Each structure stands twice: as structure tokens, then as C-alpha cells.
Amino acid sequence: MKLFLFKPIFMGVCMFCQLVSIPLLADIVVDHRKSQSYSQWFDSHYELCQEMQKIAQHDQENFQQLELSYWKRSEHYEVEEAKGFDMVFAPEQSLEKAEWEVFESFSDNQFYPFEDIPDSIVFYLHRSIKAKEAVELPLTVSCNMPFKIWLNKRLVITNKEQNAPAQSKRIELKKGENQLLIKIDNHYDTSIRFSLQPPIDSMDLLAHFLSKSYKEIKDNQLKEMIAWEIEDNIWSIKNLSELHEGLCQNYIDAMASDFELKKTAENFIKKQNSFYGLKILRLLYQIDHFCKKMDYVQVNYPDDHQGWQAFKTSMNNLIKQSSKAIDDFLAGNSTENLLQEQLEKTIVTGLQIPVRLPSTPLTPGRFGGYYTDLKYYPEWDNWWRIGDHPDLVIVFPEDTHKFVFWRGTNYIPHWVTEKGFWYNNEFNETWFSHGSAEPMSDKDCRYSHVRLLASHPGRVVVHWRYALNDVKYDIAWPDKFTGWGDWSDEYYYIYPDAVGVRKVILHTSYASESSIKSTDESGHEWQEGIVVYHPFTTPEDYLHIDAVHVANMQGKSGKWSWKTHGEPTTPTPDGSNIVMMNMKSNYKPFVISQEGVELSPYEGAQGGSHFRWRDHWPTTREPTPGRNANGLQAAHGSFFHVLNIPYYEKEKHKLTKIMLHGLTQTAVEGLVPVAQSWLKAPELKLVDDKLATYEGYDMTQRAYVLTLSKSGTSATIDLDIMADKESPMVNPVLIFNNLETNERKLSMNGQLLKLGSDYSCGTELEFKHTKQIYWINKTLTSKTRLSFQ
Numbered sequence: 001m002k003l004f005l006f007k008p009i010f011m012g013v014c015m016f017c018q019l020v021s022i023p024l025l026a027d028i029v030v031d032h033r034k035s036q037s038y039s040q041w042f043d044s045h046y047e048l049c050q051e052m053q054k055i056a057q058h059d060q061e062n063f064q065q066l067e068l069s070y071w072k073r074s075e076h077y078e079v080e081e082a083k084g085f086d087m088v089f090a091p092e093q094s095l096e097k098a099e100w101e102v103f104e105s106f107s108d109n110q111f112y113p114f115e116d117i118p119d120s121i122v123f124y125l126h127r128s129i130k131a132k133e134a135v136e137l138p139l140t141v142s143c144n145m146p147f148k149i150w151l152n153k154r155l156v157i158t159n160k161e162q163n164a165p166a167q168s169k170r171i172e173l174k175k176g177e178n179q180l181l182i183k184i185d186n187h188y189d190t191s192i193r194f195s196l197q198p199p200i201d202s203m204d205l206l207a208h209f210l211s212k213s214y215k216e217i218k219d220n221q222l223k224e225m226i227a228w229e230i231e232d233n234i235w236s237i238k239n240l241s242e243l244h245e246g247l248c249q250n251y252i253d254a255m256a257s258d259f260e261l262k263k264t265a266e267n268f269i270k271k272q273n274s275f276y277g278l279k280i281l282r283l284l285y286q287i288d289h290f291c292k293k294m295d296y297v298q299v300n301y302p303d304d305h306q307g308w309q310a311f312k313t314s315m316n317n318l319i320k321q322s323s324k325a326i327d328d329f330l331a332g333n334s335t336e337n338l339l340q341e342q343l344e345k346t347i348v349t350g351l352q353i354p355v356r357l358p359s360t361p362l363t364p365g366r367f368g369g370y371y372t373d374l375k376y377y378p379e380w381d382n383w384w385r386i387g388d389h390p391d392l393v394i395v396f397p398e399d400t401h402k403f404v405f406w407r408g409t410n411y412i413p414h415w416v417t418e419k420g421f422w423y424n425n426e427f428n429e430t431w432f433s434h435g436s437a438e439p440m441s442d443k444d445c446r447y448s449h450v451r452l453l454a455s456h457p458g459r460v461v462v463h464w465r466y467a468l469n470d471v472k473y474d475i476a477w478p479d480k481f482t483g484w485g486d487w488s489d490e491y492y493y494i495y496p497d498a499v500g501v502r503k504v505i506l507h508t509s510y511a512s513e514s515s516i517k518s519t520d521e522s523g524h525e526w527q528e529g530i531v532v533y534h535p536f537t538t539p540e541d542y543l544h545i546d547a548v549h550v551a552n553m554q555g556k557s558g559k560w561s562w563k564t565h566g567e568p569t570t571p572t573p574d575g576s577n578i579v580m581m582n583m584k585s586n587y588k589p590f591v592i593s594q595e596g597v598e599l600s601p602y603e604g605a606q607g608g609s610h611f612r613w614r615d616h617w618p619t620t621r622e623p624t625p626g627r628n629a630n631g632l633q634a635a636h637g638s639f640f641h642v643l644n645i646p647y648y649e650k651e652k653h654k655l656t657k658i659m660l661h662g663l664t665q666t667a668v669e670g671l672v673p674v675a676q677s678w679l680k681a682p683e684l685k686l687v688d689d690k691l692a693t694y695e696g697y698d699m700t701q702r703a704y705v706l707t708l709s710k711s712g713t714s715a716t717i718d719l720d721i722m723a724d725k726e727s728p729m730v731n732p733v734l735i736f737n738n739l740e741t742n743e744r745k746l747s748m749n750g751q752l753l754k755l756g757s758d759y760s761c762g763t764e765l766e767f768k769h770t771k772q773i774y775w776i777n778k779t780l781t782s783k784t785r786l787s788f789q
């Protein structure tokens with residue numbers, strides 16, 4: 001559809017109303033521009049503005065030749081409340097039958113409140129309009145009460161609603177005298193605005209139009225660039241007659257003052273103040289945005305990242321070449337085509353800025369959980385309405401791996417390796433109406449939220465709560481009596497060795513033996529090994545072809561290979577319950593379950609990769625339940641399930657499962673002692689059980705739990721952990737309830753341990769008591785005496 005087809009449509013509707021013309025015009029132009037480039041999009045909008053200016057000027061000229069009488073107001077007609085709209089009174093029968101008074105205080109283009117009008121009455125406004133020739137003009141009325149409008153006894157607008165949007169229509173005035181009549185059904189406090197005069201400033205219309213256009217465009221890169229213009233108020237021009245000058249100045253004002261590009265743009269437009277100059281200015285504006293974007297995303301790259309440094313060097317060279325091309329053109333040593341070609345070459349590269357999922361901070365830190373604001377890239381970050389601390393990061397000492405709860409992944413927690421590779425163990429998922437019901441569908445984080453319960457040198461405790469909702473925000477399986485659907489609470493107990501327990505509590509009204517909703521046979525998932533990929537990368541950048549390693553408690557292992565695209569070979573020793581992702585990083589994510597589970601691989605492959613990967617999540621805004629990846633944005637891939645995990649607890653409407661997870665630098669067989677420590681913890685014996693009570697080993701906290709008696713609160717507590725080679729204890733954790741004094745000194749087999757390197761500890765204040773947590777950086781393979789002094 002060519003732009004000339006718009007012209008009769010423009011003339012046939014009111015270009016300056018706020019309701020009628022905007023949807024019609026926007027639908028036409030949006031359809032025309034869905035597949036256009038940014039340059040084509042801009043050119044069409046520029047032509048549209050010029051067309052709007054012509055129409056506005058034409059209507060102004062027509063309006064100037066009218067002779068308008070003063071408004072007159074009729075007598076009042078009392079009615080029962082809200083019943084006067086369809087009743088016929090004298091002015092509708094004949095203007096001569098009504099009594100009128102001149103109403104000079106009511107003028108066009110201004111809201112007028114009828115404060116002296118009583119409630120529950122009908123009244124009329126009337127004026128005569130003399131036209132030298134037959135003309136067409138835009139009539140716009142805003143009224144908070146029901147009203148009707150007649151022109152020469154012909155009903156042209158009717159509105160029965162209170163507080164309705166402005167009503168608009170182009171009306172035809174005949175040559176000579178015309179009679180305009182307005183009926184208002186006043187319930188209370190009428191106010192009205194009337195206009196036949198189109199405002200020269202039509203930017204309100206254009207703002208609505210651009211907003212509509214922006215929402216409907218499917219191309220993400222085009223949409224992103226249009227978002228810049230909306231954010232920078234590029235099209236906010238005081239008067240369409242100053243379109244060219246206004247756009248030029250807005251583009252220059254939006255450019256960063258600390259970039260040389262702004263000076264280049266100012267110099268260029270002084271010498272080339274034409275539409276071609278505006279086009280070049282627009283290209284410089286885009287390049288300026290890319291410069292600002294590179295500065296913004298720099299924070300997520302380490303200084304020694306070769307790929308990022310290479311891209312920056314390439315982009316900076318192109319920018320220098322662009323500046324030189326402008327100088328050459330102004331000096332007469334180049335052509336328009338060569339200049340535009342160089343700028344567009346720079347823009348094509350700028351569109352490929354390799355944004356990276358947040359990895360801050362990039363240096364080792366003090367162990368603990370910290371609220372922060374994780375940066376992604378400007379256009380994405382600006383979408384959110386958040387405070388200063390929306391995200392949560394757990395930092396580990398000595399290296400740059402992390403455990404991250406980020407809004408961009410809907411707070412689904414991820415282990416992030418020292419190379420910035422993201423991995424998660426899924427969440428509760430079920431199947432409801434529109435695809436899966438899961439936190440992955442909570443694009444706005446309406447239900448998903450995270451809070452830090454404890455953070456100290458001994459451990460970090462985090463609570464993550466979410467609903468199982470689909471992409472339409474319907475929560476799965478609502479209870480027919482209470483209305484509550486499925487919700488989950490997950491608790492994470494994370495220790496300095498980057499190993500922790502994930503405790504998952506599913507609240508559901510369908511907690512049967514197999515966790516199956518009896519009416520439709522849809523169950524719930526509890527674990528899925530998922531890798532998340534940065535934009536402009538592929539799965540092969542993260543994973544070896546033998547991407548999953550598995551093992552059982554006897555140390556027998558198997559390597560699952562995706563050498564054949566999408567068809568993994570999965571040698572799995574009997575009883576395997578340990579799984580590790582074989583990432584191309586020093587630290588590798590793992591998960592350990594209780595014995596008796598089933599391990600199941602994910603099959604399929606897309607986009608030339610050996611692996612299955614999709615980009616409907618994370619960071620996407622579209623309510624899409626599934627879509628294959630193209631490598632241009634953040635994506636994810638699923639690799640395995642741990643199925644039939646035993647229930648840790650079962651209640652009427654509540655099911656609980658647990659698993660051990662974390663990061664390791666060992667082979668999968670090296671995780672067997674860690675699994676033994678958790679699943680078959682060695683016995684603990686108190687030397688003096690009068691000082692404390694041993695409550696047992698709590699798998700949900702990966703800890704021995706003791707409660708001190710009054711006599712034990714100040715005494716030395718001695719205990720033995722009965723470890724051996726068959727039942728080791730890796731990095732034991734001890735929790736002392738009612739221990740309210742300062743941290744105690746710790747000895748092992750009579751040797752004093754060093755706080756900070758040999759062990760860490762911290763205090764957690766609870767509502768009814770205090771407890772202290774000790775994490776010991778030792779592997780015990782024989783009977784060991786621990787003394788807390």
C-alpha cells in the first residue's frame with residue numbers, strides 16, 4: 001500500500017480527534033510497516049506528518065471563512081434521573097418553540113463547567129454558522145454527560161455514556177446558514193468542550209499514533225529503535241509547521257554531549273539543512289545510541305573478555321570511519337551514497353552489540369547474599385518499574401561464580417559459573433490452559449518474588465515464592481471452595497562451598513499419592529536441568545558434546561552425548577542419582593537426589609545446534625509458551641529430568657521434595673562423597689548429653705541440629721562425628737539452638753581451627769530463639785572430635 005492511498009482516508013476522517021481517526025489511521029500504517037526497515041519507517045512517518053500539516057492548514061483556512069453566532073442556552077426541562085436522553089423536548093421539534101438566552105461565557109476550545117445547572121434536567125445549546133462556501137470541518141466534543149448533536153436537523157453524534165472519551169466526526173456545512181443543536185442530559189455537574197477549529201499542534205494525535213505503531217511492530221530491532229525515539233521525545237514538536245527544524249533539534253539534543261558524534265551532527269546540519277541532512281542526522285543518532293549502549297553493557301564483561309574487546313575495537317573503528325566519511329562529504333570529496341553506505345555499515349554492526357546477561361560483580365567478594373540492581377541493556381531495563389534493589393545475588397569467596405535471583409529470569413534462581421554460564425534446576429510446573437503453568441510464564445514478576453532470610457559467613461538462606469500461572473496469568477487448578485490455585489515456596493540453604501539444599505513446597509488441592517490432578521491426569525514437574533544462553537551465542541559455546549555426566553552412589557558413571565543431533569546416547573548406571581552439566585568452565589553445576597529416581601534426557605535439536613534450545617524465555621516480553629531460538633536473543637535449553645523424586649513430607653494440601661545442588665570442580669564421580677554426606681550422614685554423638693540435645697541430621701538444611709540446655713549455654717560442647725571412608729562427611733554444618741553468646745572457638749581433634757579459612761559461623765535471630773550456624777571447611781573420613789569452646 002503506497003502512501004498516496006492514505007490521503008483520501010485522511011480527508012474522510014477527523015485527523016485531530018482523540019478517538020475515531022487514531023485507530024483507523026494506525027491500523028492502516030502499521031500493517032504497511034510491519035516488515036519495513038527503520039529508515040523506511042521514519043521516512044513514511046515524516047511524510048505522514050507533512051500530510052497532516054497540509055490537512056490542518058486546509059481546515060484552518062476553511063474555519064476562518066465561517067461566521068459564528070454566540071451560543072444560546074435553552075430553558076431547563078426537569079426529568080427523572082437518567083431518563084431524559086430519549087425524551088423529545090421543544091428544541092428538537094423546532095428551534096422557534098424554545099426559549100433561548102444568549103450565553104456569551106461559553107466559548108469554543110475550552111472546557112466549561114455548568115455549575116449553575118440543577119441535577120436531573122435536560123438543556124440545549126444552539127448556535128448558527130454561516131459559510132461562504134460548502135466546507136468540511138472536524139467537530140470534536142468532550143462532555144462528561146450523555147449528549148446528542150444535530151446539524152441542520154440531522155443527528156450527527158450521539159453518546160449515552162457518562163465520562164466517555166471525546167467524540168469526533170467530520171461534518172459538512174452547507175453554503176449559507178447552518179443550525180447546530182446540542183442536547184445534554186445532566187445528571188450532575190456537566191462540563192463540556194466544543195470545537196470546530198482544528199489545532200495546528202497535532203502532536204497529541206501523533207503520539208497516540210506512534211504508540212499504536214510501536215506496539216504492533218513485530219521486528220524486535222525495529223521496535224527497539226522506535227522505542228529510543230519515544231523515550232527521547234523525538235516527535236514532540238510544538239508545531240507541525242516546524243517539523244524539520246524540530247526533528248533536527250530533538251535528535252541533536254538526545255545525543256550524548258560527551259561523544260564527538262554530537263559535534264559532528266551539529267556541524268553537518270548547519271551545512272546540510274535539508275531532508276537529506278535530516279536522514280544523516282538520524283543515522284548519527286542511532287550510532288550515538290550504540291555508543292551509549294556499549295558503555296552500559298560493559299559492566300557485564302570482564303576486562304579480559306577477548307570477544308567483547310574485539311567487538312569494541314571493530315565498532316570504534318567504524319565510528320571513526322563514519323566521522324571521516326562526513327568530513328569527506330562536506331569537503332566535496334565524497335557522494336551522498338558513499339556517506340550513507342558507511343553510516344549504515346556502522347549501524348548494521350551496532351545492531352549486533354553482544355549484550356550479556358548480568359554477571360556483576362565480576363570479582364571475588366565476601367560470601368553472602370546481597371540485594372542489587374542487575375543491569376542488562378538500556379531498552380530492556382527501562383521497561384521495568386522497580387526500586388534500587390530488585391535482584392538478589394549470592395557471592396562466594398575466592399572466585400567469581402554466583403547464585404543469582406534476577407527478575408529477567410522471573411527470579412528462577414541460577415548457578416552462574418566463573419565464565420558467566422547460567423544453569424537452573426527448574427521449578428514446579430504443571431499444565432493448565434494456555435501452555436505450561438510455571439514461574440517461567442510470569443513475565444512481569446507479578447507473583448514471583450524473592451526475599452533474603454539470613455546472610456552471614458556461615459550460610460545464606462533465601463525464600464522464593466511463586467504461582468503456577470500460564471502466559472495469560474491464570475493460576476493452575478483453583479480450588480472449587482477457596483479459589484486458591486497452585487503456589488510454591490522454595491527455600492535455599494547455601495553454604496560457602498557453593499553447595500546447598502533446595503527445599504520445594506508445592507501447595508495444591510490435588511496432592512494425591514502421585515501428585516496427579518485426578519480430573520485430567522496432569523501432574524507436576526519438580527526438576528529439569530536447564531542452561532540459559534547469552535544473546536548472540538549458541539549452546540556449543542557453553543557445553544561439551546558429552547553435555548551430561550551421571551553417576552550412582554557406588555561411583556559408576558556414564559556420559560550422555562549429543563554427537564548425533566538431537567538424539568543423545570545415555571549410558572546410565574543402575575541407581576544413578578547424581579547429575580552434572582559438563583560445561584566449558586572450571587565450575588560445573590550439579591544436582592543430587594535421593595536414591596530410587598529416574599533420569600530422563602531431553603531430545604531434539606534446532607538452529608544448527610546439536611542441542612534443543614528455545615528463546616521464548618528468558619527476558620522476552622511476549623506471552624509465548626514456546627518458540628525455537630535463532631541466536632539473536634537470550635535463550636535456554638533443557639537437557640534432563642530427575643523424575644520420581646521421593647516426597648520428603650506429605651500433607652493434605654502440601655507436598656515437599658528436596659535435592660542437593662551446587663557447583664563443583666571435580667568429575668561427577670567426585671561428587672559421591674558429597675552425596676554420601678547428605679544422604680547417609682555419619683552419626684553424631686554428644687560427649688555430655690546434659691549440655692545439649694541432639695535433634696538429628698536435618699537434610700533440608702544439610703546440617704546436624706542441636707539444642708543447648710541452660711547448663712550448656714556457657715560450657716564447652718564436645719561431640720564426635722562417627723565418619724569413616726564408607727560414610728564420610730564433607731564440609732559438615734552444625735546448628736546450635738539457644739546459643740546466644742558470641743561465636744565460639746572451634747577445635748578439631750584438639751587442634752584449634754582458624755576462623756575464616758577452616759570454618760565460618762554466624763548468628764540467626766528468630767522470633768522465639770537464637771541459633772548459631774557453623775560451616776566447617778574439612779572432609780572427615782574417620783571419627784572426629786569437635787570442641788566448641
